[in-house]
Amino acid sequence: MDQSLKVVELPQSLCNGMSRACRAVLFKILYIWRSIKVPRYGLRRIAGVGLVELMIAMALAMVLMLGIIQVYIPSLKTNDVNRGVSQVQEKARYLTQILAKDIRMAGYSGCMTRADIEVDNVLNHAGSAAWEYENDLYSILVNGTLPTGGAGIPNLNSLLASDATPTDGNSLLLFSSAIGDAISLLPPKQGANLTVSDNGDTSRACSGGGNSIGGFCIGDIVMLADCSKAKIFQATNVNIVASNVRIEHAASGTPGNSTTSWGDNTGDLYSGDSELIRKTTLTYFVANNVDGVSSLFRKSDNDTALELASNVYSFRTLYGVDTVGQKQVTVYQDEASVSNWDDVISVRIELLIGSDETGLLDEPQRFSLNFGNQAEAAMADTRYYQMVRSTVVLRNRTF
Numbered sequence: 001m002d003q004s005l006k007v008v009e010l011p012q013s014l015c016n017g018m019s020r021a022c023r024a025v026l027f028k029i030l031y032i033w034r035s036i037k038v039p040r041y042g043l044r045r046i047a048g049v050g051l052v053e054l055m056i057a058m059a060l061a062m063v064l065m066l067g068i069i070q071v072y073i074p075s076l077k078t079n080d081v082n083r084g085v086s087q088v089q090e091k092a093r094y095l096t097q098i099l100a101k102d103i104r105m106a107g108y109s110g111c112m113t114r115a116d117i118e119v120d121n122v123l124n125h126a127g128s129a130a131w132e133y134e135n136d137l138y139s140i141l142v143n144g145t146l147p148t149g150g151a152g153i154p155n156l157n158s159l160l161a162s163d164a165t166p167t168d169g170n171s172l173l174l175f176s177s178a179i180g181d182a183i184s185l186l187p188p189k190q191g192a193n194l195t196v197s198d199n200g201d202t203s204r205a206c207s208g209g210g211n212s213i214g215g216f217c218i219g220d221i222v223m224l225a226d227c228s229k230a231k232i233f234q235a236t237n238v239n240i241v242a243s244n245v246r247i248e249h250a251a252s253g254t255p256g257n258s259t260t261s262w263g264d265n266t267g268d269l270y271s272g273d274s275e276l277i278r279k280t281t282l283t284y285f286v287a288n289n290v291d292g293v294s295s296l297f298r299k300s301d302n303d304t305a306l307e308l309a310s311n312v313y314s315f316r317t318l319y320g321v322d323t324v325g326q327k328q329v330t331v332y333q334d335e336a337s338v339s340n341w342d343d344v345i346s347v348r349i350e351l352l353i354g355s356d357e358t359g360l361l362d363e364p365q366r367f368s369l370n371f372g373n374q375a376e377a378a379m380a381d382t383r384y385y386q387m388v389r390s391t392v393v394l395r396n397r398t399f
Contacts, residue, residue: 084355084384091309091353092388095296098308102282102298103347103392107136108178110225110275117225121232122262124255129154129174130281130302131221131255133232137175137344137394139317139335142166142285156283163305164287164297171317171335172285173347178223180215182275185224186244189270191231191262194224194247196276198240213238214245219253221279221301226271232279233257247276286315296351311354313385316370320346320391327398346393355384 109117125131127149135154140147146166149155154174166172186195198214206217216222220235234257237248249257283299289307296312299305320329322343329345338344350371361382368376371389379385 080357081360081384084357084360085386087355088353088384088386091312092351092386095309095312095351095353096349096388096390098298099284099349100390100392102177103173103175103349104395105178106175106347106394108277108396109223109230110182110227110273110277117228117230119223119230119232122249122257122259123221123232123234124251124258126255127155127158128255128302129156129159133176133279133281135174135176135341137173137319137341137347139171139173139319139338141335142168142170142172144168146172159283159302160285160299160305163299164289166285166287167294170286170315172283173317174281174283177280177282179278179280182277183215185270185274185276189274191224191269194249194276195241195244196247198243198245213240216245216247216276216278222247223277223279224270224274225277226274228271231262284315286312309353311356311383312351313354314350314352314369316350318348318350318371319344320348320393322397344394345397346391348391349389351388353386353388354379358383360384 109119119133121131121133123131123133125133129135129149132154134152138154140156146157146160147153147155148157156172156174159174160166183196183199186197196214201215202211202213204212204215204217206212206219208218210217216235216238218235218238220238222233222235224231224233233249234253234255235247236250236253236257239246239248249260251257251260280300283305285297285299285305286294287297287305289295289310291310293310294313295307295310296315297305298308318332318334319338320332321338322328322345323330327345332348348371350369352367352369358381361384364378364380364382365385366376366378367385367387368374
């Protein structure tokens with residue numbers, strides 16, 4: 001046996017009967033076992049983590065988590081507020097742009113203003129506010145019932161009968177507006193032969209099917225105007241004749257035309273500045289949508305009113321009036337104070353828009369509505385609100 005091995009005493013009972021070789025193997029096993037280094041503090045000290053250490057670790061973890069939460073929650077709140085601000089600003093840009101675009105064209109009648117030319121409406125309008133075109137611009141402050149018509153007053157009750165009910169305390173704005181660019185009339189400039197150059201515009205889908213021809217569709221309401229007179233009619237057929245666009249005005253269609261023969265079918269009875277302009281009657285108002293959320297609606301002619309944006313809680317207007325006949329604003333008046341809508345030069349709009357989510361702010365905001373003429377009051381909830389104001393000059397009222 002190797003003399004370098006440490007001698008280990010074995011019980012006599014274990015050694016009895018064992019061969020010398022077996023005892024040598026056993027000695028080697030015992031030598032290897034004794035040579036393993038064991039820390040002097042013993043195996044019991046490395047068996048696991050004690051309860052005290054575990055409690056200390058949990059307390060430190062909780063402190064760390066509280067710190068993370070204190071940083072995360074304000075960041076989350078800030079993110080929610082920023083999202084609400086972005087929502088409101090996006091709605092504000094969209095609404096002010098579309099309102100400005102429409103209002104700017106209110107009453108546009110070619111080279112002269114509506115007040116300066118004679119307009120003959122040959123539509124079968126039968127008192128319908130959508131097709132009367134007697135009001136280039138008209139507005140009321142909604143308060144209970146809508147007007148049913150009268151001298152210079154459109155029948156708004158009938159016009160909006162199938163739409164959402166306008167909310168009291170908001171402006172309702174109705175006006176006739178031009179759509180797109182005016183197109184010059186080609187000779188012979190007679191009532192029976194309305195022909196314009198084909199500009200190749202087939203981009204618009206027509207409500208009766210197919211696409212526009214030269215920018216016109218069957219059923220369009222059109223104004224023919226020069227610098228001295230104008231007619232409003234419905235296009236009952238649009239086709240290509242000799243590479244140009246011909247627009248017909250029969251009695252068919254809705255509303256159709258009450259007069260199809262204009263009695264001016266000989267000679268060039270319309271001046272060299274004659275234009276064809278597509279027209280529409282637009283109505284803006286605030287009402288609750290199907291979900292009960294206050295929204296701004298836009299109605300075109302007799303079509304169903306479309307919701308432009310939700311969470312619009314106030315829509316008010318003021319009107320810049322020319323009281324001295326110099327085609328400049330001398331005073332801003334509300335709906336009830338305007339005595340002659342033909343004297344309106346500009347429209348000032350005010351919108352109160354809220355975020356989609358509530359609970360963004362710690363306390364409700366406060367606003368003074370109606371251009372500061374109402375007492376400041378707190379909002380009903382803690383969503384983010386923004387007051388938006390803009391002034392739009394009517395295109396053909398300042399020259």
